[in-house]
Amino acid sequence: MNTVPIVVAGHVDHGKSTLVARILLDSGHFADGKYEELLAAARRRGIAVELSFLLDAFQLERDQAVTIDATRVWFASPRRRYEIIDAPGHVAFVRHMVSGAADAAAAVLLVDAAEGVSEQTRRHALLLALLGLPTCAVAVNKMDAVAFSEAAFRATASAVVAMLSAAGLACAGIVPTVARDGDNLVRGSARLPWYGGPTLVELLDALEAPEARERPTRFLVHDVYRRGDERVLVGSVASGRIAEGMTLAFSPSRETATVTGVVRFPEARHAAVAGEEIGITIDRPLFIEPGDVASELIGPPTLARHVEADLFWLDAEPAHAQDAFVLRCGTRDGAVTLTAIRSVVDVATFATDTADRLARNDVADVVLHAVRPLVVDLEGSALARFALYRGGRIVGGGRLRAATNAPAERPRSANVFASERRARTREPGFVVWLTGLPCSGKSTLAERLAATLAEDGVDAYVLDGDRLRTGLNGDLGFSLADRSENVRRTGEVAALFADAGLVAIVALVSPMRDDRARARAAAPGHFYEIAVQATLATCERRDVKGLYRRARAGELRDFTGIDSPYEAPAAPDLVVDTDVHDLEAGAAVLTDFVRALLLRRS
Amino acid sequence: MPVPPSDSRAMTELDILEAESIFILREAYRRIRPLGMLWSMGKDSTALLWIARKAFLGTVPFPVSLLDTGMEYPEVYAFRDRLVALWGLDYRNEACPPESAVDPSLPPGGRAAARKTEGLRALIARERWKGVVLGIRRDEQATRAKDRVFSPRDPDGSWPFRDQPPEFWRYHQTETVDGGHLRVHPLLHWTEADIWRYTRRENIPFCPLYLARDGKRFRSLGESNITFPVPSEASSIDAIIAELETTRQSERAGRAMDHETEDAFERLRAGGYM
Numbered sequence: 001m002n003t004v005p006i007v008v009a010g011h012v013d014h015g016k017s018t019l020v021a022r023i024l025l026d027s028g029h030f031a032d033g034k035y036e037e038l039l040a041a042a043r044r045r046g047i048a049v050e051l052s053f054l055l056d057a058f059q060l061e062r063d064q065a066v067t068i069d070a071t072r073v074w075f076a077s078p079r080r081r082y083e084i085i086d087a088p089g090h091v092a093f094v095r096h097m098v099s100g101a102a103d104a105a106a107a108v109l110l111v112d113a114a115e116g117v118s119e120q121t122r123r124h125a126l127l128l129a130l131l132g133l134p135t136c137a138v139a140v141n142k143m144d145a146v147a148f149s150e151a152a153f154r155a156t157a158s159a160v161v162a163m164l165s166a167a168g169l170a171c172a173g174i175v176p177t178v179a180r181d182g183d184n185l186v187r188g189s190a191r192l193p194w195y196g197g198p199t200l201v202e203l204l205d206a207l208e209a210p211e212a213r214e215r216p217t218r219f220l221v222h223d224v225y226r227r228g229d230e231r232v233l234v235g236s237v238a239s240g241r242i243a244e245g246m247t248l249a250f251s252p253s254r255e256t257a258t259v260t261g262v263v264r265f266p267e268a269r270h271a272a273v274a275g276e277e278i279g280i281t282i283d284r285p286l287f288i289e290p291g292d293v294a295s296e297l298i299g300p301p302t303l304a305r306h307v308e309a310d311l312f313w314l315d316a317e318p319a320h321a322q323d324a325f326v327l328r329c330g331t332r333d334g335a336v337t338l339t340a341i342r343s344v345v346d347v348a349t350f351a352t353d354t355a356d357r358l359a360r361n362d363v364a365d366v367v368l369h370a371v372r373p374l375v376v377d378l379e380g381s382a383l384a385r386f387a388l389y390r391g392g393r394i395v396g397g398g399r400l401r402a403a404t405n406a407p408a409e410r411p412r413s414a415n416v417f418a419s420e421r422r423a424r425t426r427e428p429g430f431v432v433w434l435t436g437l438p439c440s441g442k443s444t445l446a447e448r449l450a451a452t453l454a455e456d457g458v459d460a461y462v463l464d465g466d467r468l469r470t471g472l473n474g475d476l477g478f479s480l481a482d483r484s485e486n487v488r489r490t491g492e493v494a495a496l497f498a499d500a501g502l503v504a505i506v507a508l509v510s511p512m513r514d515d516r517a518r519a520r521a522a523a524p525g526h527f528y529e530i531a532v533q534a535t536l537a538t539c540e541r542r543d544v545k546g547l548y549r550r551a552r553a554g555e556l557r558d559f560t561g562i563d564s565p566y567e568a569p570a571a572p573d574l575v576v577d578t579d580v581h582d583l584e585a586g587a588a589v590l591t592d593f594v595r596a597l598l599l600r601r602s
Numbered sequence: 603m604p605v606p607p608s609d610s611r612a613m614t615e616l617d618i619l620e621a622e623s624i625f626i627l628r629e630a631y632r633r634i635r636p637l638g639m640l641w642s643m644g645k646d647s648t649a650l651l652w653i654a655r656k657a658f659l660g661t662v663p664f665p666v667s668l669l670d671t672g673m674e675y676p677e678v679y680a681f682r683d684r685l686v687a688l689w690g691l692d693y694r695n696e697a698c699p700p701e702s703a704v705d706p707s708l709p710p711g712g713r714a715a716a717r718k719t720e721g722l723r724a725l726i727a728r729e730r731w732k733g734v735v736l737g738i739r740r741d742e743q744a745t746r747a748k749d750r751v752f753s754p755r756d757p758d759g760s761w762p763f764r765d766q767p768p769e770f771w772r773y774h775q776t777e778t779v780d781g782g783h784l785r786v787h788p789l790l791h792w793t794e795a796d797i798w799r800y801t802r803r804e805n806i807p808f809c810p811l812y813l814a815r816d817g818k819r820f821r822s823l824g825e826s827n828i829t830f831p832v833p834s835e836a837s838s839i840d841a842i843i844a845e846l847e848t849t850r851q852s853e854r855a856g857r858a859m860d861h862e863t864e865d866a867f868e869r870l871r872a873g874g875y876m
Binding site for chain 1: 612613614615617618621624625628629631632635655656657658659660730732740741743744745747748750763764766767768769770771773774775776777778780791793850851852855864865868
């Protein structure tokens with residue numbers, strides 16, 4: 001039987017870490033010497049042995065007696081193995097609680113018998129429901145603080161039941177406990193004789209996994225790999241199954257193809273089931289990119305530009321209507337705008353309120369508008385839940401509750417780049433950096449590429465070394481230091497152009513590997529190094545400006561290729577060999593490469 | 603060749619763990635470049651290399667490095683040389699700075715770890731890696747238990763553990779601030795026993811030092827000067843798995859650096875150790 005992940009949630013100081021540690025201790029899962037180690041750590045702080053230190057490993061957590069981040073431990077009951085996720089209860093660390101709870105199959109919600117249901121208990125219950133946890137077991141803890149009173153237990157229990165029902169979370173049972181001493185965790189309790197129900201672990205053992213529902217096939221394309229001459233679409237079988245001979249529809253294009261092979265290494269396969277990470281090959285050269293979703297022809301996922309969602313906001317910076325985000329759903333990223341905040345949940349009452357912004361830990365009903373169609377499901381899990389990113393940081397997440405259909409997206413080709421790109425909000429550009437010996441053909445290739453891109457409607461700009469030396473770099477000479485500075489400035493300018501959304505095409509000898517690496521670092525992830533290759537003899541024969549002749553005659557010193565080194569790229573993104581190709585063919589190779597980049601990056 | 607799960611059977615626990623690790627590796631490779639991996643030749647990172655070969659259909663598409671203090675056991679170096687050839691790895695040895703270059707006030711185990719931390723810093727700076735794949739697991743050590751699958755590091759390599767980004771479902775933070783990098787932990791959810799069961803199922807090569815000789819074996823493999831074998835009669839992989847089902851010894855009991863002070867490991871990790 002597989003391990004069951006359980007999250008322990010609830011208000012700060014209600015005893016979560018202690019409860020988890022005590023379960024481990026009483027079920028024989030403390031390593032030798034661990035108890036003595038905790039005893040020593042407690043003595044150093046002048047306190048009695050503190051079981052929670054088993055999980056609260058950070059010094060700061062121990063010194064302040066608060067869990068900051070979620071942790072995980074394992075234990076086995078008579079029935080099965082559990083992974084227990086101890087989530088922080090403090091309101092400042094809700095994002096860590098979400099990180100832990102999202103992986104759980106069920107929850108234990110801890111409530112202090114004396115304090116009862118607090119705001120943080122309610123917030124955790126709400127988040128557990130939003131994260132899709134089907135059920136939770138409740139521990140009413142610190143029963144010793146209410147003199148083991150049955151009446152006190154009943155009062156708290158009925159408040160919990162009402163709260164859980166309002167939060168939309170099923171309750172599997174409620175157990176009175178004293179976590180510190182182990183009452184009703186693994187063993188029963190002589191101090192709570194009026195309680196005849198199961199211990200907490202017995203209650204967990206009785207939980208049954210919800211019946212797995214048969215769902216339509218969703219193959220989430222994660223990436224496209226080359227294997228020899230084959231293109232392999234790798235990804236996750238999120239639901240359903242994939243088999244050779246099956247005809248699939250790919251969303252958002254809705255184009256169809258038949259599976260010719262199921263690819264795993266090292267074994268050969270003919271089919272795969274939900275949960276597997278596989279590759280597939282198909283019978284047609286469709287343009288497929290990471291984030292596409294394959295399904296059966298009947299019942300494909302929904303294409304939507306407008307979606308409504310229940311959102312939890314985790315970032316310190318608030319969100320406002322009209323803010324722009326990247327929405328990641330399955331393996332697909334798409335630009336979205338938060339068009340409306342319809343309501344925010346008041347955690348104290350679970351009533352909804354209007355709001356014009358989302359503060360950290362808010363749970364809200366929102367409307368999002370997507371630039372390109374999102375590929376979503378409202379039922380099932382993988383394509384019904386999403387995360388929001390801003391500036392590369394993960395800022396929130398949620399579940400979709402409604403989606404408005406949008407038409408299938410026309411398969412894209414080179415001539416729709418322009419409208420595509422303009423439609424997108426601040427699409428980042430990139431740098432195409434041509435390096436090579438003088439007269440290897442860099443400037444000519446750069447101009448040809450810019451001209452073709454202009455015909456495609458793509459904004460591109462050529463930064464040519466010679467031209468820059470008349471202006472921006474006019475103060476620089478040809479010493480090694482000045483040459484290096486010349487490359488540095490060009491790299492920075494190219495990065496700025498790319499940031500503004502242009503394709504910055506640089507034609508520069510840039511002989512030193514380190515200088516080029518620095519230029520790459522200026523535009524991380526948006527830099528492509530093109531090695532323009534020609535033999536020295538060829539370049540010298542071309543000698544457009546007569547520079548080689550002058551260098552040979554000793555009139556120019558430190559001339560790259562003659563008496564100054566050229567460090568060829570070790571791993572260029574593309575090689576254009578102008579010895580082998582004539583200019584037209586070389587320009588075509590370069591253009592194809594950049595067009596493929598534009599497709600891949602969009 | 604291992605027996606794959608049949609086309610109709612439900613996935614086993616090891617299948618599920620493997621699938622998650624493959625997803626994480628593919629996600630890292632898709633979104634973080636340049637990417638590299640650390641390989642200590644131990645059971646975890648070797649199993650991880652095996653999974654990477656599965657994820658990328660037979661080849662590991664990024665370089666793998668050992669942070670080499672020169673103090674590994676000879677069996678470890680021999681094992682490395684065999685696998686580099688067998689699996690066609692892009693292997694790059696990273697010599698760590700000498701002990702004289704690190705803080706002399708650290709205890710001996712801490713000094714060895716500091717050499718590796720410095721070695722990793724130098725490696726990342728030179729290769730300009732934006733991501734490093736590592737084989738750490740939550741059940742090894744309590745601060746590792748609190749780490750993220752995609753764990754951003756500050757530009758100086760340190761771990762901002764007080765304010766880790768959220769990650770939920772399969773959504774991770776896959777970018778860092780300029781100059782920082784991401785640690786990627788595809789084995790975070792695995793346990794020690796999972797690794798051995800998987801190694802047995804897949805028939806993955808492992809270093810012979812893990813097997814008992816003369817009543818002792820290495821449970822965790824580190825430098826010869828700070829790692830010690832523990833009493834054991836487990837001389838086969840089956841015996842190791844049986845031993846793990848009953849032992850109450852912690853896995854890293856033979857690692858001096860963990861036990862020098864209460865916060866020894868936290869300080870190492872906060873400073874950039876693996």
